[in-house]
Amino acid sequence: MNVVLARIGKPHGLRGEVTVQLHTDDPESRFAPGTVVATEAEPGSGVPTALTIAATRVHRGIWLLTFEEIPDRTGAEGLRGTRLVLPESAPKADDDEGYYEEDLVGLQVRDPAGEQVGTVSGLEIGPAQDRLVITLTDGVTAYVPFVKRIVPTVADDHVVVDAPAGLFDLYREGTE
Known part of the structure; x- marks a missing residue:
């Protein structure tokens, strides 16, 4: 079972940026530019199995991500509802204070x-x-x-x- 790091929300702007609902307490390292994250989406949705973080920023308290593979708002709209995940094979942080x-x-x-x-x-x-x-x-x-x-x-x-x-x-x- 994969660990959900974030869920993609609606597009923001025209250049492929998306809002995300975070499920991680370390978004700075999990979503650093250049990081490749696995995805979980509806079968047949056309969402790539992995996305590369191009840029991140926080706007009015909401995290916004841009992916190298998604050039515009139309592509970003297709990502809505997609989960960004940490594969089960990746080690979990040993954190007694948090739960998945x-x-x-x-x-x-x-x-x-x-x-x-x-x-x-x-x-x-x-x-x-x-x-x-x-x-x-x-x-x-x-x-x-x-x-x-x-x-x-x-x-x-x-x-x-x-x-x-x-x-x-x-x-x-x-x-x-």
Whole structure:
């Protein structure tokens, strides 16, 4: 399984620049000019299996990338939704403070007493903090801040979520 470094968003300007939603804490080295990054796109989309970073910049807090293979806005539009990935064979950083989305998705979610309350179905990267996306046992989707105080334990097969009283009930009320 590949590690997602970023997801390409919309084109920016006319010269092939694209916005990206980062999933890495080290974009400066991961996306340095000249770096070749692997891609994951929809089959038949025509997106190359690898792209070479031509330039990077930050505009109003948003990372923008330009690729040597993409000369214009039309080419950039075709990249929308493509994931820039680190192949599984590449070494992962030994970082006790961070988690990859693919390592979390599918884990059981338990309360502090050990009772299963759901399953991790995603991770949303936010500007202030990330959020775990949880599918509760009754099928309702809930979002929980992914901070140590609320998610004190991440183990190989489960996470413990010490949610504030009533948090999950708020999501259930929204579906009734």
